[in-house]
Amino acid sequence: MEALLGKTLGELKVVAAENKMPGFTAKEMARWLYQKKITDIDQMTNISKEARNRLKEKYEIGRFEPSKVQVSKDGTKKYLFPASGGLFIEAAYIPEKDRHTLCISSQVGCKMGCLFCMTGKQGFQGQLSAREIVNQVLSLPESDSLTNVVFMGMGEPMDNIDNVLKSLEIFTSEWGMGWSPRRINVSTIGVEPAMRRFIDESDAHLAISLHSPFNEERRRLMPIEQVYPVETVIEALREYDFGRQRRISFEYIMFQGVNDTMAHVKGLTKLLNGLRCRINLIRFHPIPETPLRGTSEDKMRWFADELNKKGLIITIRRSRGEDIFAACGLLSTKNMIKEKENIDLDF
Known part of the structure; x- marks a missing residue:
């Protein structure tokens, strides 16, 4: 069928x-x-x-319910959804006082191999169809209370641009869910051709995974830097007039002794000079088989203050769902894939 x-x-x-x-x-x-x-x-x-x-x-119809849910002590929920081929994906529901966000996936696994990401460590398993992307929103038990959706779960959205754009059309069209595109934020590590297409064909917000202003350092963290250098990505953004309502933000996970020095403050200031944007500083949650460690809270606040002095708009993002591995960079169904013959096992 x-x-x-x-x-x-x-x-x-x-x-x-x-x-x-x-x-x-x-x-x-x-x-x-x-x-x-x-x-x-x-x-x-x-x-x-x-x-x-x-x-x-x-x-x-093609709707399918989540197979499992895991609840954090802070109220965050991680849902496990079946995907085609006997695989699974994860989506994270993040409730707040006046905002209820769902972090959805666009791929099973990921090709990009970022050093700090659990999803990348399981490798690429497959693309999600528009049906599988939209289903994460419609079949969520809290679907009617959602205020925001972010494409920041498993996978690189710009590596599945056709299905991502198709799902965005469904989310925002009058005949579809009728959401304002301002309620949706799509993240990319900088796949420039698809990013340009996203900007041209969608009005949703854009988030860029940055993590370092320096080429060689960023390449060690994110191999995509070899193909699409960060300066090229930033210059592409400067070609567009995003207007006052459409937001560009930069995600910056902070790693102790790696990207948290005054040199990085100066590098970010130079790189983003004149670009209307926000930088979200993110705590790093350690994952297996990586040498990276998170920057301390005091050092993060110092870093934010120094960037503010340079005229940049900074937010230190609050961690959610760390105890159930639903925080930034922790989504991975590797173990669930191994257990697909026994899906009723506890997480």
């Missing part, structure tokens, strides 16, 4: 035509899928029973 979930309005129009349904039923199907969040074709009550029966011969 082919899934209806994950299809755009244009694709649903093709489904309607092939099943001898009036053209307007495509928009009706979209609203049932993305606004009513139905789980069965027979729930499309304003479409004739005959048409529904024809649909059921070839299609299913």
Whole structure:
């Protein structure tokens, strides 16, 4: 059976035509899928029973619930979702007083091999379809309370740009979920051609994983630097007028004795000079088989103060879900993949 979930309005129009349904039923199907969040074709009550029966011969809704949930002492929840090929992905739900964010995945594993990331250590397992991306939002038990979605889970979104853009269309279109693109933030380590396409074809916020202003140092942390140097990425951003509403931010995980010196303050100031942006300083949570250690709290505050003195806007991001490995860089289904024959095991 082919899934209806994950299809755009244009694709649903093709489904309607092939099943001898009036053209307007495509928009009706979209609203049932993305606004009513139905789980069965027979729930499309304003479409004739005959048409529904024809649909059921070839299609299913395609929703699927999370397989597991793990709850942190701070209220963060890590959900495990099945993906095609018997694999699994993780999504992290982060509740706050007036903001409820879901961190979603765009790939199973990752090709990029960043030194500080658990997902990269499991290697690349496969691309997520638009259906699998959208399902993380629609099938979340807290779906109706979400205020924000961030593409900062497993994978590099720009390495799966077609399906990411398709899911963004579903999230933000009037016929889809109708979200403002300002509620969505998409992260990249700097895959420049796809990043340009994202900027041109979407109005969502953009976050760049930076972690060092210096080429050789960044290359050791992030091999992508060899292909798309950080200066090239920044110069590409300078070509666009993002307006006052669309935000660019830079993610900067702080590593003790690696990227937390005055030289880095000066390097960041020079690199980002004149670019309207925010830098998010992130605590590093140690992962197996890496020599990296996190910068101390006092040193992070000093670093933030020095950058502020240079006129940069700085936030020290609060850690969430560290005890369940849901914090930044900790998502990985490697163990769950090994246990796929026994999914009912505790985390």
